[in-house]
Amino acid sequence: MRDEPSTDERHLDTAPTLARILKLQDRHYRDRHRLFFVEGVRNFVQAVDHQFSIDTLVYSERLLIKPLARKLVRRLKRAGVPYAQVSPEQFRSVSKTERASGVAAILRQRVRGLEDITPRSNECWTALSHVRSPGNLGTLIRTSAATGAAGFILLGDSIDPFDPVLVRATMGALFRQTIIRTTAERLRRWVFRHKVQVVGASPDGVKDYDRVSYTRPSVLVLGGERSGLTEEERRICQHVVRIPMVDGIDSLNVAVAGSLIMYEVFRSG
Numbered sequence: 057m058r059d060e061p062s063t064d065e066r067h068l069d070t071a072p073t074l075a076r077i078l079k080l081q082d083r084h085y086r087d088r089h090r091l092f093f094v095e096g097v098r099n100f101v102q103a104v105d106h107q108f109s110i111d112t113l114v115y116s117e118r119l120l121i122k123p124l125a126r127k128l129v130r131r132l133k134r135a136g137v138p139y140a141q142v143s144p145e146q147f148r149s150v151s152k153t154e155r156a157s158g159v160a161a162i163l164r165q166r167v168r169g170l171e172d173i174t175p176r177s178n179e180c181w182t183a184l185s186h187v188r189s190p191g192n193l194g195t196l197i198r199t200s201a202a203t204g205a206a207g208f209i210l211l212g213d214s215i216d217p218f219d220p221v222l223v224r225a226t227m228g229a230l231f232r233q234t235i236i237r238t239t240a241e242r243l244r245r246w247v248f249r250h251k252v253q254v255v256g257a258s259p260d261g262v263k264d265y266d267r268v269s270y271t272r273p274s275v276l277v278l279g280g281e282r283s284g285l286t287e288e289e290r291r292i293c294q295h296v297v298r299i300p301m302v303d304g305i306d307s308l309n310v311a312v313a314g315s316l317i318m319y320e321v322f323r324s325g
Contacts, residue, residue, distance in 0.1 A: 114140050125159045169236065210238070260296075
């Protein structure tokens, strides 16, 4: 992988690029600039394959040994993507993984509005307004991708789908999912207009999750792990289901609960 000439305007200075990456650990900075940082071959390849817009490519010649990733780096450089080539030590200074892969990118966030979406007949979405741990949402995103579900409808501004912990936890599945941000009221109007089945999950649900007839298109609404479904979210649901548990246990981790129901929807489809 031969270096570009130093006069190439696409060849970015290293120090400012590394400084930007560190700033992208902060949500306010990410949201203000509508950017986020990813590292690792799997994330990098998935982002390119699903046509995420790349603001800056970052790589270390000595660390990057995967042939596919090296090929993609060459292709992106030829296509005119701005890039910074860094030393192994510099790459490790911004890496959050145990073994630095040598490839990373600053990507442009991709969030859609609900009004842009017309649900297809076989689609399933997951909606939620709060989640305690980014890692839990990362697990849900991986499950959603594994079951062929369409993506996530984020209600309000609480959840950050580009949190670095979440991005790493998805292991590339984030790039296979559509992310929507809206309000509960807009979701209510949308599901009514498109005749979408809405199933909420709550410990006080009236039916066991495997006793409901799931149809598509559908939306699964997951409540917060402590607070459950809000009243506004409940009013959207045609069914509120529960996951049966033995006496003395009253709740499950949202990643576990959501994954169980996603697979039930998948099985019913």
